[in-house]
Amino acid sequence: MENILERIQKLIALQEDAERQGSLAEAANAAAKVQDLLLKHNLDMAEVNGHKKVDVILKKLSCKEMGWNKRQGRWVPSLFNGICEFNFCNLVMAPGWDNEEIKLNLMGEPENVEVVEYMGYTLVQQLLKLEGAAWRSYRGPDKRGTFRRGYFQGAVLGVTSKLREQRNKAMEDNTGVSALVHVQSEKVEKFQEQEFPHLKKTRGTRTKAGEAAKQMGFQDGRNAQVNKGVGQHQNTQIHG
Helix, strand or coil: CCCHHHHHHHHHHHHHHHHHCCCHHHHHHHHHHHHHHHHHHHHHHHHHHCCCCCCCEEEEEECHHHCCCHHHCCHHHHHHHHHHHCCCCEEEECCCCECCECEEEEEECHHHHHHHHHHHHHHHHHHHHHHHHHHHHCCCCCCHHHHHHHHHHHHHHHHHHHHHHHHHHHHHCCCCHHHHHHHHHHHHHHHHHHHCCCCCCCCCCCCCCCHHHHHHHHHHHHHCCCCCCCCCCCCCCCCC
Protein backbone atom coordinates (compact mmCIF):
# COMPACT_ATOMS: atom_id res chain seq x y z
CA MET A 1 0.00 0.00 0.00
CA GLU A 2 1.43 3.34 -1.03
CA ASN A 3 2.39 5.51 1.92
CA ILE A 4 -0.43 7.95 2.71
CA LEU A 5 1.88 10.95 2.92
CA GLU A 6 3.47 10.11 -0.44
CA ARG A 7 0.00 10.10 -2.01
CA ILE A 8 -0.74 13.45 -0.43
CA GLN A 9 2.55 14.87 -1.70
CA LYS A 10 1.53 13.92 -5.24
CA LEU A 11 -1.81 15.72 -4.82
CA ILE A 12 -0.05 18.80 -3.47
CA ALA A 13 2.34 18.77 -6.45
CA LEU A 14 -0.69 18.58 -8.74
CA GLN A 15 -2.30 21.49 -6.90
CA GLU A 16 0.81 23.67 -7.11
CA ASP A 17 1.25 22.88 -10.81
CA ALA A 18 -2.38 23.86 -11.44
CA GLU A 19 -1.85 27.12 -9.52
CA ARG A 20 1.20 27.96 -11.64
CA GLN A 21 -0.86 27.39 -14.77
CA GLY A 22 -3.71 29.54 -13.45
CA SER A 23 -6.17 26.65 -13.21
CA LEU A 24 -7.77 27.67 -9.91
CA ALA A 25 -10.62 25.16 -10.10
CA GLU A 26 -8.22 22.24 -10.56
CA ALA A 27 -5.99 23.54 -7.77
CA ALA A 28 -8.93 23.85 -5.36
CA ASN A 29 -10.10 20.35 -6.26
CA ALA A 30 -6.66 18.88 -5.52
CA ALA A 31 -6.46 20.76 -2.21
CA ALA A 32 -9.86 19.43 -1.12
CA LYS A 33 -8.81 15.89 -2.01
CA VAL A 34 -5.88 16.16 0.40
CA GLN A 35 -8.15 16.46 3.42
CA ASP A 36 -10.63 13.92 2.07
CA LEU A 37 -7.77 11.46 1.60
CA LEU A 38 -6.48 11.94 5.14
CA LEU A 39 -9.86 11.08 6.61
CA LYS A 40 -10.70 8.28 4.18
CA HIS A 41 -7.25 6.79 4.81
CA ASN A 42 -8.02 6.33 8.48
CA LEU A 43 -11.27 4.54 7.67
CA ASP A 44 -9.50 2.28 5.19
CA MET A 45 -6.75 1.52 7.72
CA ALA A 46 -9.39 0.68 10.32
CA GLU A 47 -10.68 -2.00 7.98
CA VAL A 48 -7.18 -3.33 7.24
CA ASN A 49 -6.01 -3.23 10.85
CA GLY A 50 -9.22 -4.79 12.10
CA HIS A 51 -7.81 -8.14 10.98
CA LYS A 52 -4.32 -7.86 12.48
CA LYS A 53 -2.62 -6.68 15.65
CA VAL A 54 -1.26 -3.13 15.43
CA ASP A 55 0.22 -1.59 18.56
CA VAL A 56 -0.92 1.75 19.93
CA ILE A 57 1.89 4.24 20.54
CA LEU A 58 2.31 7.36 22.66
CA LYS A 59 3.85 10.54 21.24
CA LYS A 60 4.51 13.76 23.17
CA LEU A 61 3.92 17.12 21.48
CA SER A 62 4.78 20.66 22.57
CA CYS A 63 2.24 23.44 21.96
CA LYS A 64 4.96 26.03 22.43
CA GLU A 65 6.98 24.56 19.55
CA MET A 66 3.94 25.04 17.30
CA GLY A 67 3.84 28.78 18.02
CA TRP A 68 1.36 28.76 20.92
CA ASN A 69 1.67 31.14 23.87
CA LYS A 70 -0.46 31.71 26.96
CA ARG A 71 -2.14 34.86 25.56
CA GLN A 72 -4.04 32.67 23.06
CA GLY A 73 -5.84 30.51 25.63
CA ARG A 74 -5.94 26.71 25.49
CA TRP A 75 -7.19 26.37 21.93
CA VAL A 76 -4.44 24.12 20.56
CA PRO A 77 -5.37 21.13 22.78
CA SER A 78 -9.01 21.67 21.75
CA LEU A 79 -8.01 21.64 18.07
CA PHE A 80 -6.01 18.43 18.46
CA ASN A 81 -8.87 16.85 20.41
CA GLY A 82 -11.19 17.56 17.48
CA ILE A 83 -8.73 16.08 14.98
CA CYS A 84 -8.20 13.02 17.19
CA GLU A 85 -11.93 12.40 17.39
CA PHE A 86 -12.10 11.73 13.65
CA ASN A 87 -8.77 9.93 13.30
CA PHE A 88 -8.94 7.15 15.93
CA CYS A 89 -6.59 8.81 18.42
CA ASN A 90 -6.85 10.13 21.98
CA LEU A 91 -5.21 13.17 23.53
CA VAL A 92 -4.27 13.90 27.14
CA MET A 93 -2.65 17.08 28.42
CA ALA A 94 0.60 16.19 30.18
CA PRO A 95 0.56 16.49 33.99
CA GLY A 96 2.28 19.55 35.38
CA TRP A 97 1.55 21.90 32.48
CA ASP A 98 1.71 25.59 33.30
CA ASN A 99 0.69 28.87 31.70
CA GLU A 100 3.94 29.08 29.72
CA GLU A 101 3.87 25.60 28.19
CA ILE A 102 1.33 22.91 27.36
CA LYS A 103 2.51 19.45 26.39
CA LEU A 104 0.22 16.87 24.84
CA ASN A 105 0.21 13.08 24.96
CA LEU A 106 -1.06 11.75 21.62
CA MET A 107 -2.12 8.09 21.47
CA GLY A 108 -3.10 5.91 18.53
CA GLU A 109 -1.79 3.52 15.91
CA PRO A 110 1.44 4.83 14.31
CA GLU A 111 -0.01 5.98 10.97
CA ASN A 112 -2.99 7.65 12.65
CA VAL A 113 -0.68 9.48 15.08
CA GLU A 114 1.39 10.67 12.11
CA VAL A 115 -1.71 12.00 10.35
CA VAL A 116 -3.04 13.77 13.48
CA GLU A 117 0.34 15.38 14.20
CA TYR A 118 0.67 16.59 10.62
CA MET A 119 -2.90 17.90 10.36
CA GLY A 120 -2.74 19.58 13.76
CA TYR A 121 0.60 21.28 13.25
CA THR A 122 -0.34 22.50 9.78
CA LEU A 123 -3.71 23.87 10.91
CA VAL A 124 -2.15 25.64 13.90
CA GLN A 125 0.24 27.47 11.57
CA GLN A 126 -2.59 28.48 9.24
CA LEU A 127 -4.91 29.66 11.98
CA LEU A 128 -2.23 31.70 13.72
CA LYS A 129 -1.69 33.64 10.48
CA LEU A 130 -5.39 33.90 9.71
CA GLU A 131 -6.15 35.26 13.19
CA GLY A 132 -3.61 38.04 12.66
CA ALA A 133 -5.21 38.94 9.34
CA ALA A 134 -8.71 38.83 10.85
CA TRP A 135 -7.66 41.17 13.68
CA ARG A 136 -6.24 43.68 11.22
CA SER A 137 -9.58 43.78 9.39
CA TYR A 138 -11.70 43.88 12.56
CA ARG A 139 -13.46 47.16 13.39
CA GLY A 140 -15.50 46.14 16.43
CA PRO A 141 -15.26 47.05 20.13
CA ASP A 142 -13.41 43.96 21.44
CA LYS A 143 -9.88 44.31 22.73
CA ARG A 144 -7.09 42.17 21.30
CA GLY A 145 -7.23 39.43 23.93
CA THR A 146 -10.99 39.06 23.78
CA PHE A 147 -10.91 38.94 19.99
CA ARG A 148 -8.10 36.38 19.95
CA ARG A 149 -9.86 34.00 22.33
CA GLY A 150 -13.14 34.27 20.43
CA TYR A 151 -11.45 33.75 17.08
CA PHE A 152 -9.64 30.58 18.12
CA GLN A 153 -12.73 29.14 19.82
CA GLY A 154 -14.66 29.65 16.60
CA ALA A 155 -11.82 28.27 14.45
CA VAL A 156 -11.74 25.02 16.43
CA LEU A 157 -15.51 24.67 16.02
CA GLY A 158 -15.19 25.33 12.29
CA VAL A 159 -12.45 22.74 11.78
CA THR A 160 -14.36 20.16 13.83
CA SER A 161 -17.56 20.82 11.90
CA LYS A 162 -15.80 20.27 8.59
CA LEU A 163 -14.06 17.11 9.77
CA ARG A 164 -17.35 15.69 11.03
CA GLU A 165 -19.01 16.21 7.66
CA GLN A 166 -16.08 14.64 5.82
CA ARG A 167 -15.94 11.66 8.18
CA ASN A 168 -19.68 11.03 7.91
CA LYS A 169 -19.52 11.11 4.12
CA ALA A 170 -16.51 8.79 4.07
CA MET A 171 -18.32 6.33 6.35
CA GLU A 172 -21.33 6.35 4.04
CA ASP A 173 -19.00 5.34 1.21
CA ASN A 174 -17.35 2.57 3.28
CA THR A 175 -19.99 0.08 4.39
CA GLY A 176 -19.20 -2.04 7.42
CA VAL A 177 -16.71 0.43 8.88
CA SER A 178 -18.83 1.50 11.87
CA ALA A 179 -18.08 -1.66 13.84
CA LEU A 180 -14.37 -1.32 13.11
CA VAL A 181 -14.45 2.30 14.26
CA HIS A 182 -15.68 1.03 17.62
CA VAL A 183 -12.85 -1.54 17.76
CA GLN A 184 -10.23 1.11 16.99
CA SER A 185 -11.60 3.49 19.61
CA GLU A 186 -11.79 0.77 22.24
CA LYS A 187 -8.17 -0.22 21.60
CA VAL A 188 -6.93 3.33 22.14
CA GLU A 189 -9.12 3.78 25.23
CA LYS A 190 -7.59 0.67 26.84
CA PHE A 191 -4.10 1.95 26.09
CA GLN A 192 -4.95 5.30 27.68
CA GLU A 193 -6.28 3.60 30.81
CA GLN A 194 -2.99 1.70 31.14
CA GLU A 195 -0.79 4.74 30.56
CA PHE A 196 -2.87 7.18 32.64
CA PRO A 197 -4.72 5.08 35.25
CA HIS A 198 -5.39 8.02 37.56
CA LEU A 199 -6.54 10.46 34.91
CA LYS A 200 -9.49 12.59 35.96
CA LYS A 201 -11.70 14.44 33.53
CA THR A 202 -11.56 18.18 33.98
CA ARG A 203 -14.29 20.71 33.42
CA GLY A 204 -13.85 23.27 30.67
CA THR A 205 -13.30 26.84 31.77
CA ARG A 206 -15.33 29.78 30.48
CA THR A 207 -13.37 32.72 29.16
CA LYS A 208 -14.59 36.04 27.83
CA ALA A 209 -14.57 35.84 24.05
CA GLY A 210 -15.89 38.05 21.29
CA GLU A 211 -18.87 36.69 19.35
CA ALA A 212 -17.97 38.53 16.13
CA ALA A 213 -14.45 37.11 16.33
CA LYS A 214 -15.89 33.67 17.01
CA GLN A 215 -17.89 33.83 13.78
CA MET A 216 -14.83 34.98 11.84
CA GLY A 217 -12.81 32.13 13.30
CA PHE A 218 -15.54 29.61 12.52
CA GLN A 219 -15.55 30.53 8.83
CA ASP A 220 -11.75 30.44 8.62
CA GLY A 221 -11.73 27.07 10.39
CA ARG A 222 -14.23 25.71 7.89
CA ASN A 223 -12.10 26.97 4.99
CA ALA A 224 -8.66 25.97 6.32
CA GLN A 225 -6.92 23.35 4.20
CA VAL A 226 -4.01 21.05 4.81
CA ASN A 227 -1.32 21.99 2.31
CA LYS A 228 2.48 22.11 2.03
CA GLY A 229 4.86 20.55 4.52
CA VAL A 230 4.06 16.84 4.41
CA GLY A 231 6.80 15.12 6.33
CA GLN A 232 8.37 18.48 7.24
CA HIS A 233 6.50 20.77 9.58
CA GLN A 234 7.76 24.03 8.14
CA ASN A 235 6.49 25.58 4.90
CA THR A 236 2.73 25.75 5.13
CA GLN A 237 0.41 27.70 2.90
CA ILE A 238 -3.00 29.26 3.46
CA HIS A 239 -6.00 28.74 1.24
CA GLY A 240 -9.57 29.89 1.59
